[in-house]
Amino acid sequence: MSEHGSKAATADAAHAGETRRDFIHIAAATVAAGGVAAVAWPFVQQLAPAADTRAASTAEVDVSKVPEGSEIRVLIGGLPFFIRHRTPVEIARAKADDHAQLRDPATDDSRLHKMLDGKLNPAILVTSGTCTHLGCVPVGPAQGNTGDFGGWYCPCHGSHYDTSGRIRKGPAPKNLAIPKYDYTSATMIKISL
């Protein structure tokens, strides 16, 4: 025993059986774990969106170019957005359903952004083009299918959105998201991720 020497360090009864070697083991393992964590961090973080990807995250769109009753689709960083020019009937339908039984209640007005003059422009609806169920891109007026509620229909799992982009039927839990965007003039909007 005496050749190990370290036993002598534990004369105190409360620490019987503990040795300086235990301390060295724990300390060495802690340093090793810290080292592994420090090395793992950059190897995980490199998976995150790179700086150039993060930088390319806005798009300006001239909404006056969207024909009434139709929509255009804009990709920002590969994510689709819908810019729809709604007809008066579609707007009326959206407003009429403001207090209907909704899965994700929201009024049509709350889904519009103010123009520079402080007024809402109900003709132009800007939404995310990603179905809130599993991220398919719903079809709309340009594809000839607007679903049971006149807005969009997701062909993947059958979610129906109304003319305000609110979820009305099917498995999607939430309304089509409204992206961050601002009117930069009477006809231009700037969408950012």
Place this chain on the structure above:
Amino acid sequence: MSGPSTYEPKNGFTKWMDERLPILRFNHDLMEFPTPKNLNYWWTFGGILAVMLVVQIVTGIVLAMHYVADTSKAFDSVERIRRDVDFGWLIQGIHANGASMFFLAVYIHMFRGLYYGSYKSPREVIWILGVVIYLIMMATAFMGYVLPWGQMSFHGSAVITNLIGAIPLVGDTVKTYLMGGPAIGDATLNRFFSLHYLLPFVIAGIVVLHIWALHVPGNNNPTGVSVKDVKKDTLPFHPYYTVKDGFAIVVFFILFASFVFFMPNELGHADNFIQANPAQTPSHIVPEWYLLPFYAILRAITFDIGPIEAKLLGVGAMFGAILILFFVPWLDTSKVRSMRYRPLAQQAFVLFVLASVGLGFCGANDPDKFVFNYGPDKVALVYTEAATGKVIREVSDNYEALVAKKAALAEPARSEAAIEVSSEGFKWLWLSQILGLYYFLYFLLILPVLGILEKPKVRPPSIAESVTKKHAAVPASPVNPVAAE
């Protein structure tokens, strides 16, 4: 079971080698490994799978020499392999169809394990390693399917990454780190290519562990009765099972080759021959056939339970359907391994196989379409009642009556009213809910309860006797029966 090594070096070189790297001894002992003499052809799928892994790795390495992981070039580079690279059509065809063949073999291998109780003590670790291999196979296949950058590749992967996004708290972060950007793009394609190349080697490593674990207790067998006398119950692996496996591999390759040479695109989707367009999802998006049962389970959950949304429940059910396999060794309470001697479990198992295959069909079909119609199509008049504002849907056999009724409506209801085809039937959604429920009940209720309630049949006392008894039971008949005169 492997016992002491029987290897004896024959000459000076092998003796010298044996003292330094006993690789010849290792190979000898593998070939001499005592294997139950009654293994049937369901046992050949392990060998088939090993060959399929090699086929996929070899063809994959070649394809990686020609493939370009760039969203603007990936689709064209795959088409170039198919059209311009010498024998590219062959190697790409082997790789793409090989994935399907790999899954076909792994499903048969897994069903065999479930039927003959190969997951039971002392083989739990073999089974768990197998499930790990299966999980990595699915991840590898999923990432490989993204690489050709067709419409199905893109939107299929969008659905799967969004599934991960549904996981509470960490989901969104994990999803972003997986995609490397706001949507699936170049960053995603490149990391999927890198991982698709890596994971098969991880599989190969776990296969080594799987076989190592197998060589501790030795093979299960169709009777489920353990080897009692190595001399009477077993045969050396070589040449008995190398030849049997070899024959099965040749037969399997005939099926494989018939796909590669005569219907190379049969298992694919037409949509994947359209280059990915992030702004437009194909109208009918489905994964590859081998993932369809889980896709059906995902879509079967269309209802919220308390505060948990249908989407999260669907994702949970889908992952649960795979993860539950890890617990099968403890969910099955029966002491009898082989279902040959479990009359009730046998029936439950057949239904389980049918449910799994049926779920595959559910996954391939639109959940709102009908498996079968209740009767001939009818017509329906849909209009908004002026007084109450309620939408009325009137179904009838008589088209003329509805036309007359529509004409009689007051404006503005009349111009907004529509007459449409109305069919009633049994939805694929409902079938997937029934079969999905059975899938879970099989593991969570039937296997645990049957083990306690069921009275098993008499098992043969040993493997050797199960073989000799079977032959004795057949009445002896002359080799060339003579016709009665």
